[in-house]
Amino acid sequence: MTNSEKYAQCFLEMFEVVSDDLKALEYQSIQAWDSVGHMNLMGVIEEEFEIEMDIDDITDFSSFIKGKEILARYGVIIEA
Amino acid sequence: MFDIKQILALQANRYPMLFLDRVISCVPGESSKCIKNFTYNEWYFPSHYEDDPNAPGFVLIESLVQSFLVTFLSIEGNHGMRTNFLDVKNASFRRKIVPGDVMEIDSELMSFKRGVAKGKSVGRVAGELACSAEFVVCIPDVMELYRPK
Numbered sequence: 001m002t003n004s005e006k007y008a009q010c011f012l013e014m015f016e017v018v019s020d021d022l023k024a025l026e027y028q029s030i031q032a033w034d035s036v037g038h039m040n041l042m043g044v045i046e047e048e049f050e051i052e053m054d055i056d057d058i059t060d061f062s063s064f065i066k067g068k069e070i071l072a073r074y075g076v077i078i079e080a
Numbered sequence: 081m082f083d084i085k086q087i088l089a090l091q092a093n094r095y096p097m098l099f100l101d102r103v104i105s106c107v108p109g110e111s112s113k114c115i116k117n118f119t120y121n122e123w124y125f126p127s128h129y130e131d132d133p134n135a136p137g138f139v140l141i142e143s144l145v146q147s148f149l150v151t152f153l154s155i156e157g158n159h160g161m162r163t164n165f166l167d168v169k170n171a172s173f174r175r176k177i178v179p180g181d182v183m184e185i186d187s188e189l190m191s192f193k194r195g196v197a198k199g200k201s202v203g204r205v206a207g208e209l210a211c212s213a214e215f216v217v218c219i220p221d222v223m224e225l226y227r228p229k
Binding site for chain 2: 062
């Protein structure tokens with residue numbers, strides 16, 4: 001499985017959305033991505049990529065797109 | 081061991097919603113063992129039920145979770161903080177709790193990250209399984225720090 005597929009899978013499983021929705025997905029754009037959903041999502045992504053994100057990156061992680069940029073800081077490259 | 085004064089300092093629940101009498105042992109960030117004494121003076125026994133007093137399920141759940149709170153509110157910096165339920169799973173009730181019973185509660189913290197605690201509690205009376213549940217509980221003031229701006 002590629003990083004891109006793993007990354008998408010985190011959102012698909014956590015929020016029960018479909019692949020077509022991912023690019024537009026933002027914090028609080030759906031009911032499931034609330035503050036609790038955010039904590040759970042961060043935990044799943046950290047576990048998947050074996051990283052630990054800083055508080056600034058967690059508060060900056062406001063969308064599916066933005067998240068790719070943040071993961072790159074940890075050496076996790078999400079292919080286009 | 082924590083007595084009632086130390087329990088009051090550790091967590092924010094107060095009468096009539098405090099359901100711990102003593103913390104027998106505690107390893108901050110790992111586990112706790114607590115005692116809840118049930119007497120007929122408890123406010124719910126006369127009405128639940130008049131002819132058959134026994135502890136309501138919500139009191140047992142609250143007793144279990146308050147013991148669980150000790151596992152992470154005992155961590156330096158968390159003392160006295162308010163908490164909220166996020167999830168309760170696999171709640172199980174196996175024994176009626178009546179006036180005179182003493183429930184010993186063993187709690188285990190599975191994870192505590194960014195103000196979110198996950199774990200479980202098991203309550204026993206005279207060594208017999210009474211109730212158990214798994215919990216996800218948050219400290220809102222800590223969780224707030226990690227919310228996207």
